[in-house]
Amino acid sequence: MTELIIKNGFVYDxxxxxxxxxxxxxxxxxxxxxSVKEKANGINASGMVVMPGGVDIHTHIAGGxxxxGRLLRPEDHVKDVEVKTALTRSGVGYSIPSTFTTGYRYSKMGYTTLMNPSMAPLEARHTHxxxxxxxxxDKxxxxxxxxxxxxxxxxRDGLIEENAAHIAWMLQATRGYAIKIxxxxxxxxxGFGRNVHSLDDVVPHFNITPREIIRGLCKVNRLLNLPHTIHVHTNNLGKPGNYVTAIETMKCVEDLAQGDKPVIHxxxxQFCAFKGSDWSTxxxxxxxxxxxVNNHNHVTLDMGQVIFSNTTTMTADGPFQYGLYNITGxxxxxxxVETETSGGIVPFKYKRSSAVHATQWSIGLEIALLIEDPWKILMTTDHPNGGPFTSYPKIxxxxxxxxxxxxxxxxxxxxARKKSLxxxxxxELSLYELAIVTRAGQAKALGLKPKGHLGVGAxxxxAIYNIDPQRLDISKEYKVARKAFKKAAFTIKDGEVVVKDGEIxxxxxxxxxxIDVSTSMPHEINDDIKKKFREYWTVEYENYPLPDSFIHSSFPIPVKAEV
Amino acid sequence: MAVITGVTCPVCGTFCDDIELIIENNVIVEARNACAMGAAKFLNYSAHRTKKPLIRKNGELVEVSMDEAVEKAAKILVDANYPLMYGWSNTSCEAIRTGLELGEEVGAVMDNTSTVCHGPSILSVQDVGIPSATLGQLRHRADLIIYWASNPWSAHPRHAERYTMFSDGRFEGSTWKSYLSRLRGVMSRKKIQRASNLVLKQDFCFTPQVEEGLPSSVHQKRRRTIVIDVRKTRTADAADCFFQVEPGTDYELLQALRVLVNDGELDVDEVAGIPIETLEQLADLLVNCKLGIIFFGLGLTMSKGKHRNIDAAINLTRDLNKRTKFLIMPMRGHYNVTGVNIVFTWQTGYPFAVDLSNGYPRYNPGETSAVDILSRDEADATMVIASDPVAHFPRAASKNIAKHPLIAIDPEVTPTTMLADVIIPPAFVGIEAEGTAYRMDHVPLPLKKVVEPPETCLSDQEILQRILQKVRELRRDMN
Amino acid sequence: MPKLDVLVLTGRTIEQGKGKEMGKLSKVYLDDVVQCNIDPQDMKTLKLKQNTNVKVTTNFGSVVLKAVKSPRAPHPKMIFISYGPWASMISDPRTNGTGMPSLKGIPAEIEPAPNERVLSLQELVNQLKMEA
Structure with missing residues (x-):
């Protein structure tokens, strides 16, 4: 039995x-x-801020x-290396750090839970x-x-319940957490080099529209009782005028909301909030x-904030990435990826001097500040798309x-400055609000109950930061606070001190x-998927689902579905 | 007798996962669905294997215990200033992960077989990127397939059947039937020829088919296959159309096609030995397909120009995406050479030629790559795992492997093990040990354990883990 | 003796691929990797018969191989050798800063060598040891 007590900190929970x-x-x-016994090990946190460990709802850290992206960019790594120590493995950093370095750097900032938002099911083994x-x-x-x-x-065929059961199979097969769209x-x-351009465009060969897909999967999500909502990267991402698509996307599931519970993330x-008819406007x-968003409660957002840096964009949005390649050369x-998805990668430099990039920078912050309820807007850079996660303290x-x-x-x-709102x-966000947008709100949106708070049982x-809220005016002395958020005084993971003074x-x-979803018809679904398997994929049915032994420290969350 | 289905084939990068093995008394007696190479491995893998660890003492290899071999290997690595740890493409990702930890511990240069295979392709990807896909995407959608300087009939025997010309997809079907009818045509011509020779007692020849430009079959509304190579390979026999290029001129040909697909004009009669009119037709074909794919092989990476050839091929593909959908993929050789690039990259940031001697990863192919290090005689010890560099490296490199202590982790007798000072024979991954490997299109699949290894053989990963432990012990003692 | 300037291509054949899986000591492998596939016209020029020995010399070494008529002809002035220890004796180690030696399209001279022997694998390995 190991005990620890954090004493006299200013707690933001x-x-x-x-x-x-x-x-x-x-x-x-x-x-x-x-409470713990008197003799328990103690950390003196007086004059410091104590928060739950940071949670990141959307960060591309692993997988195909x-x-x-890492392979593509030796020039990204060469300027930022991590030397092996007695405790830690070596690696490389900057926009797409190697795996060990990713874990260490997040931990040094007080983060303890990361969500990798983009996993091609066929390549789930790679991600894991x-x-x-x-x-x-945790991840x-x-x-x-x-x-x-x-x-x-x-x-398309109106088979929402069947789809729900199939998706339950998929979450199990890929050891997934949420439905990503x-x-x-x-x-x-x-797949044939085309795209859709509005919620009501028909998908070639499939006779279905984006609106129907989003609504369908939103219903599926509800039937499965998944802890998180559908997690949506909208159509028309990165195109001038696309804020209309973003609002339409949120609107299209308005009627599916139940009470104040969000149904879409x-x-x-930021990448979906562009006004204007082209880049010059x-x-x-x-x-x-x-x-x-201020008038509706069925939606949560994350920022995707842009940082002026040389980064690497990567999304499953193949046509978007192709567009970015055309812009940048x-x-x-x-x-x-056969029967499932696509993906693309393009290195990208956000420049202060560019009107477009600077406007993007402004948009991210405007949204975060204009949305009154911090529980609705979470802090991310869509790492590494807007910039590397190591820039979080700047944001x-x-x-x-x-x-x-x-x-x-x-x-x-x-x-861009003239137009900026x-x-x-x-x-100016308070420490309490910052704790919401970096951990509490993130954990709540994810439905991840043991995370994002410091109540009994969590x-x-x-994370303990070297900020004394009674002495430091963070609005004025933001540089001191920024430094403190960069290097946590302590990070505690599962009750153990893993970082001290910003070092592992x-x-x-x-x-x-x-998410381990139980449905009433697992066998029928198994049979159906098995029947179509060779027709749809080029691997054998039995080699597709991941065995539990494959998952590192597997931690299933049981959920009972309504199908 | 047991039948095990869905077995992955630990031979080539096609990494078929539909093999059915019949096992009797811990021996594979039949390998269904496997190609000649796959069957050869499943049925004969054990024929010439080493079962016990060996150490060279006074010039002779003698059997020793696992502990002694592990200790000797660890000592060699600890004593070396600049050890090279090479191979990796025929083992599991799990073993590679442990191998990287060991390499980091001893400050080794970690290189894998892609250095002498698709290394130049990787350099090119780092220059220009690569538009690609998983193989199923091509099975479903590709209506134009190009094998460029690659010969799957010999190197990836089931590639065409599973993923391209002879496969059935959602939007495109197999062209097996039209291939058969063409084959019948050729056969009957040969028969008539033979019969006529007998009757007329003289050489009867069909007028050789000198077609102007491309054969009509490439304009049909179905999947079409084109082969471009320096010699008429077996794959070329099965294709709709074959272009023979003069050796070393692929670069010119690729750049000429780029000009043509970008609506430029070329004021020459021929490029790479192919008439310009034919090339113009080929360019039209590329532009007008629904989804095209170039599979390229070592004919581009190993010949003059090396990664510049691949730059040109990928740039052609990029250009074609302005007009239609076009993709490109290297035909990776070993079953897990893709996996080794992947694991190296996620742990170190770099896919091959990773120098860990400074305590952090450094990458500079040409300097930190195996053949260069060996040719300059810089490595003062080598560990080879799951590979046979002595058979495949130029002699200038191999002779320097022979010069210094050499550890080989390999179940087979090979030119490399014949030179080794320590041999630790592991279980065969994918037959006697499980793990993960990546198909050439980055699709990860499980390697299966279908029979028990000899008692004296551990898996690669376990052997590496033991060496790592021993290295740490030796280091501790030294401090 | 006639001589001919050629380009050497090395590569995979299905026999070599099968053979390497059966073992580097297997007959299938050893038979295949010592073959030098020559265009039939070039065979005539060199006055070579099927299965006679030839010596191939590049700037980087020379090796004795068994001449066979190429089943993949025509490819005048190009010889094909399967990847393996024999081909490696004459390949170009220069990587031009890429890490990749030049294994295809190496300029070479080929001549009949009826009186010379194809080395065994052990002899080849011993030769490397001696050079070291």
Whole structure:
């Protein structure tokens, strides 16, 4: 029995409505408990901020496309290396760090749970092999299911319950956590080099529209009682004028909401909030999107904030990545996956001097600040698409400090600065709100109950930052806060101190979460999938599902479906 | 007798996973669905194997215990200043992961067989990227298949049947029937010829088919296959159309096609030995297909131009995407050479030629690649696993392998093991040990254990784990 | 003795592929990897009969092989040798900064060598050891 007590910290635990109260946090055997014995090991956190461990709802850290990005960019690694130590493995960093480095760097910032949002089901084995080599954090992955032939055919034929049962099979087979939808219909069309351009375009050969796919899978998600909502990358991503598509996408499931519970998560909203008819007239759609979200409770978002940096874009949105290749002429990887999805990679440099890039930078922050309820908008960069996750402290500084925003604003493209809504926004996020957008809100949106809070029974994943809220005005002294968020004073994972003063002191491995859905007809579904298997894929049925022994520290979350 | 289905074939990059094995008394007696190479492995793998660890003492290889062999191997690695650990493409990803940890511990250069295979293709991907897909995507959709400087009939025997010309997909079907009827035509011509020779007592010849440009079959509304190579391979026999290029001129041909598909004009009569009119027709064919795919082989990577040839091929593919959908894929050789690139990359950032001697990964092919290191005689010890460099490296490199201590982890007797100072024979991965490997299109599949290994044989991963442990012990003792 | 300037191609054959899986000591393998596949016209020029020995010399070494009429002809002035220890004796180790030696299209001279022997695998390995 190992015990630990964190003493006298200023605790920010929004899920339990604790806002900077000075209190002790007791830990026993990896869980938060009411109290521990006197002689328990203690951490003196006086003058420091104590938060639940950070949670990232959307970060590309493992699997086929991430690794192709690594392979593509030796020039990205050469400038940023990690030397082997007695405790840690070596690696490379910058926009697509190697697996070990990814785990260490997140942990050093106080993060303890990561969600890999893009897993081609056929290549799930790859994603999980890499996740096993990402130390320090718990993790999970979302299988891409929006263009899966079974989904398209079932939904077209009105077979929502059948589709739900098939998706339950898929979540089990791939050890997945949520239903990921990327440019619904567009990826199938991309198989022959085409795309869809609105929610009502018909997908070639399948006679179904993106609207039907989104609504169908939203219903499926409800039937399966999945803890997270459908996780949607909209159509028309990265195109001027696409804020309309984003709003239509949210609207199209409005009637499926039950009470105040969200039914859709729109990811990296910044990339879907472009107003204007072309690049030269590009402006921010943040106002419209925020207005919609402020008036509706069925949706959560994450930012997809842009950082001025040389990064690597990677999504399952093959046609989008092709477009980006056409704009940049840069190197381009495309990877279409039979019967399921596609993928693409293009290196990309966000420049302050570019009106478009600077506007994108502004849009991300505008949305985060204009949406009144922080539980609805979570902090991400869509790592590495908007920029590497190591830039998170910079974003926190922009969110907490108008002054920090103004400094960056003064350096960006003039045209973008003129159009930016940021000068009109005074809002500065408090530590309590920052704790929501970086952990509590993320865990809540994910339905990940033991995470994102410090109540009794929660996993003892804790981040302690060297910020004294009684002495430090984070709005003015954002640089000090930024530094503190970059290097956690302590990171505690499952009750063990793993980071101290921003350095790894104990390498640990994390759990792999997945959703184990039980349905009433597993055998029929098995038979149906088996029957079509050779027709649809080029691998054998028996080699497709991952055996549990394959999953590193497998941690299934049982869920009972309504089908 | 047991029948095991869905077995993956641990031979080539096609990595078929539909093999059915019949097992009697822990011996594979039949391998259904396997090609000649696959069957050869499943039925004969054990014929010449080594079963016990060996160490060279006074010039002779003598049997030793596993512990002694492991200790000797660990000692060689610890004593070396700049060890090379080479091979990896015929073992599991699990073994490779442990191997990288060992390489990091001893500060080795980690290189794999792609260095002498599709290494140049990787360099080219790092230059321009690669538009590609999984093989099923091509089975379902490709209506134009090009094998360029690759010969699947010999190197990937079931590639055409499973994924391309003879496979059935959702939008495109097999062209097996039209191949058969063409074959019958050829056969009957040969028969008539033979009969006429007998009757007329003289050589009777059909006028050789000198067709202007491309044969009409390439314009049919079905899947079509084109082979481009320096010699008429067996694959070329099965294709709708074959272009013979002069050796070393693939680069010119690829760039000429780029000009043509971009609506440019070429003021020459021929390129690479092919008339310009024919090339114009070929360019039309490329532009007008629904989905085209180029499968390229070592004919491009190993000949003059090396990665520049691949740059040109990928750039042609990029250009074609302005007009239609076009993809390209290297025909990877060993069953897990793709996997070794993948695992190296996720752990170190780089796919091959990774120098860990500074404590962090460094990558500079030409400097940190096996053949270069060996040719310059820099490595003062070599560990080879799941590969046979002495058979395949130029002699200038091999002779320097022979010069320094050599550890071989290989179940087979090979030119490399014949030179080795320590031989540790493992269980055969994919037959006697399980794991994961990646098909040439990055699809991961399980390697299966279908029979028990000899008692004296551990898996590659276990052997590496033991060496790693021993290395750490030796290091601790030294400090 | 007639001589001919040729280009050497090395590559995979199904026999070599089968043979390497049966073992590098198997007859299938050893028979295949010592063959030098020559265009029939070139065989005539060199006055070679099927299965007589030839010596192939490049800037990087020479090796004695068994001449066979190429089943994949015509490919004038190109000889084909399966990947293996014999082909490696004459391949070009220069990688031009890529890591990849030049294994296809190596300029060579070929001549009949009726009085010379094809080395055994052990002899070949011993030769490497001696060079070291």
């Amino acid at each position: 929004p899920l339990n409505r604790i806002d900077g109260e000075k209190m002790d946090i007791s830990i026993r055997d990896g869980k938060i408990v009411e 496309e991430v690794n192709s 092999e890499e996740l096993a080599d990402i130390p320090m954090v 999970a992955a979302y299988p891409l299911l929006g263009d899966w032939w079974f989904s398209l055919e079932h939904i 990327v440019n619904p219909g567009g990826l199938e069309a991309w 729109i990811t990296h909203i 590009l402006s921010s759609g943040a106002g419209e999107i925020s207005k919609y 840069n190197k381009w990887v495309n990877h279409d 926190l500084a922009w969110l907490m400090s108008r002054a920090a925003r103004e400094i960056t604003l003064s350096k960006i493209n003039k045209r 940021l000068p009109s926004i005074d809002r 996993d003892a994943d804790v 002191v104990k390498p640990v491995t994390g759990k792999t979460y997945w």
